[in-house]
Amino acid sequence: MAGRAAIVGVGQSVHAPNRPDVDYSELVWEAVKAALDDAGIGLLDIENSVTAAMDFWDGRTIANMSTAEVVGSYLKSEARLCADAIAALTYGWTRLTDGSFDIGLVVAHCKESAGNLHGVENAAFDPFTERRLDADADVVAGCSARALADAGLLDLDAGAELAAAGRSVSQSHPELTPLDALTVSDIRGADNLAEPLTVLDKAPAADGSAALVLVSERAAGDFDHDPVWVTGVGSSTAKYWTHRDLTSFDTVREAADRARAMAGWNGHAPDLVETSAQFSFQIAPYAAALGWSPDGPAALNASGGWHAGNPYIVTGLSRVIEGVRQIRGDAGDRQLDGVNRVIAHGTSGNGGQAHFVTTLEGGR
């Protein structure tokens, strides 16, 4: 690798089921301002930015036009990726490690309340044969859960327990909106979503944004916070849903293996695994692929995970931001002891087709 890059500032807007009080640029500015303040710099210090957002969710073509100014790209470089925000972090990381820039922003936003969630998800299906069957992410997840059940690999109660635990983090997290506490039986007994899943097996929809300041190694010493290094990045893409084995979690493992190999972890366990699973039954298998086991030693989703209420696209960056705070010792009530290695994960695509992973480390 050419060089190293570190995170020196993080910030999030308030994530809530509905944010009618802000438009897209205002929503994004909340996170950008928080990240800039955390890094102790201003918008004019930003040399380049990489954003994550999708036109379908924003209901607007070239939707990054509405956020270009608030990510500091007037007469500067911004590029937008249409995937989970860890993809944007990965691209932003290359722009620093190849020596092109010293200070960059990585920003993600989504307002799930502003659109028709089912319609947006449905638009990602084959337009000729599948869309009219009214498929959405729930259908793929349901098929996946059913296939796992047929293979004797589905534990809905265990998934519900993890989802409920994650959701409970929302009650004390300053950037989240408190969600009702749920029990496993609440989740299992809720309305049907896609057999065998219930509506509470799916992470709640949310509006929100997240941002971080990423700097080159030569710039990292100029900031107040100790740098948190992005030591590995890895991603992978599965086959389209009708072509793949819906019981397989190989793609998330492949992405994690790439990030771990780059970080040189050589089998070392992380201290914290932050995974983005939109459906409860995916939490444990995703986390296992990232190096978590119910028997320890890694902690799982100190942030609460997606079920605590983050928006689509943003979720991966929310995981990364939690990792940064845990390593810095800034996680407040959620602070764990001795966190120095974090693996963070995001996913996009119906049923989890694309996976993006990064490893974070303090010190050195």
Next chain:
Amino acid sequence: MRNVAIVATGQTKHAARRLDVSIPEMVREAVDDCLDSKGLSFGQIDAVVVGNMELFEGINQPELWMVAALGAVGKPVYKMNTGGTVGASAAICAEHLVRSGLHDVVLAVGYEKQSEGETQTAITTVGDPAWERSVMAGAIGNFAVMASTYVDRSGVTPEQAAKVAVKARTNACLNPYAHLQIPDITIEQVVNSRVLAEPLRLLDMCPQSDGACAVVVASEEKAKRMTPHPAWIVATSTAHDQQFMGDSPARIADHRSLQAASQKAYAKAGITNPSEQLDVVEVYEPATYAELAMCENLGLCPPGEGGTLIDEGVTEMDGPLPVNPSGGVLATNPVGATALIRVAEAALQTMGEAQGGHQIPGVNWALATGYGGNAWTDIVIMTRETP
């Protein structure tokens, strides 16, 4: 920083309607053309970058639907959308992915199948929903305002603009991939074609095309094994302008993002006199007037001299600085691919591989631009000599 080069390019035959192929088949046609040009295989590709405007065809996350056609199963895929610039943005992303050492060989793909969507409806959503959308009707009105502003500043005449249209569609006849090839086009035909929005006439405007483009970007070590004369990427840059039209009143006449991006790229590439040092330019000109304004803002001629540039034949295929020997956007415009086609054509010129008679002899320096969003710019500069 390690050296990075474009080693292979591919395109579809571009047309108004490619009814013979589905979207994934069309994309695969360009990808196969690209890989086959240098005997490459999917096994040599580490990652794929995709550029497309989702709302144009109405397909969300299209890279996941067509992942097999992209040869991207089990690989990192970076889906981009930056507006008209997106093809060049994809090439620039591929450059960073390779230069950083994250990947060694990256395939960048751009496509649009406008016949399967409603582009002008989609483009109308570009306007801010509260302030601009209710008075927007597609792209043409916007370009007409740009052209009027430029005419006001430069005094460029309809006949001078028409010469750009004639050059583009004539050059396109020598480009086997090009969409609008009009061999006997005349200035009279252009100035007498029907008015779209003053001062733009039908033949002043780019078409809507179906098509795809692909390029392979590789590290120096891999590039040298893949092709004898890679197109070395020596500088890339991007600059954005304000989102609201009213905040950039001079529009392309005083094209701030093109000035900023080109000045940065020239400095990186060590270019001090672009009109002398560049051998060929592929500029993203959405309309005839735009090419002249962009040449001025790129510093290829003094301000206000765009009309003289075309009058004197400087930018003709056999002139001292050919601009758009491919036929440019005025000949071919599958939006998600359009800026990547600029990069691919500049690379073909640099590698000495442009087919059909549009190769410029002795190209060492080539520049490609991408244009989109609200007057946003991407620049890619490449050279034949190893940096």
